Amino acid sequence: MFNKKKKEEEPIVENNQVEQEIADVQTEAIEENSTETVEEPIIELSLEEKLQQENSNLNDKYLRLFAEFDNYKRRTQKERVELLQTAGKDVVISLLPVLDDFERALKATENATEVNAIREGVMLVQTKLKSILGQKGLKEMESLNTVFDTDIHEAITKIPAPNDDLKGKVVDELEKGYTLNDKVIRFAKVVVGA
Structure with a gap:
């Protein structure tokens, strides 16, 4: 139990x-x-x-x-x-000698008696200026006796062409045209033969 x-x-x-x-x-x-x-x-x-x-x-x-x-x-x-x-600083600096040349030319004209010497001096200054601008990429356009082109020319007037060869071509150039690095910066003002 x-x-x-x-x-x-x-x-x-x-x-x-x-x-x-x-x-x-x-x-x-x-x-x-x-x-x-x-x-x-x-x-x-x-x-x-x-x-x-x-x-x-x-x-x-x-x-x-x-x-x-x-x-x-x-x-x-x-x-x-x-x-x-x-932007134009380097161009202006390179043009300062040309400005100095013009000032010397003006001083030379005060006492100069011979015109040919002054003319030669001014031509030298112009050549120097063109050379400096050419180094910066500026080029003159040749327009005389070329076919009129609205991309580079600006027609001021039309005159009768003296012969058939000058029809549609530039007869006279009133103002030169310029390119800067192959881009037109000023159109040539021209007279076109009709």
Whole structure:
């Protein structure tokens, strides 16, 4: 009998342990469910915060890039204005000796009695000026006895051609035309034979 009671009590203890384990598992499941529902909004908040932080970082980068580009535009515009203001500086510097030659020629004309010497001096100054401008890319257009071309000539008037060979050609040149680096900067003013 004593053994029977012991055997009967043992299953009760085992049942209590099983019930306790079931209760523990249920409690853990409830705790997991309750922590999952509590953690989801926290995860969403942290995700939302991350997105807001990323958005603010991107906005900051955008504003910095925009400001940098704006500064670049201002700097290049300022450099362009400075370049335009000093673009002819090297040409002007190279023409200063010609200006000095003209001043010497004017002083020489005050006491000069011989015209040929003055004429030769002025021709030397003109040659020097043409040479300097030629080095910078300036070229004279040859227009006389060439076919009239509206791309390089400007017709002032038409006159009857003295012979048939000059019809449609330049008979006289009133003002020379010039090109700078093969681009027309001044059209030649010409008289065309009709």
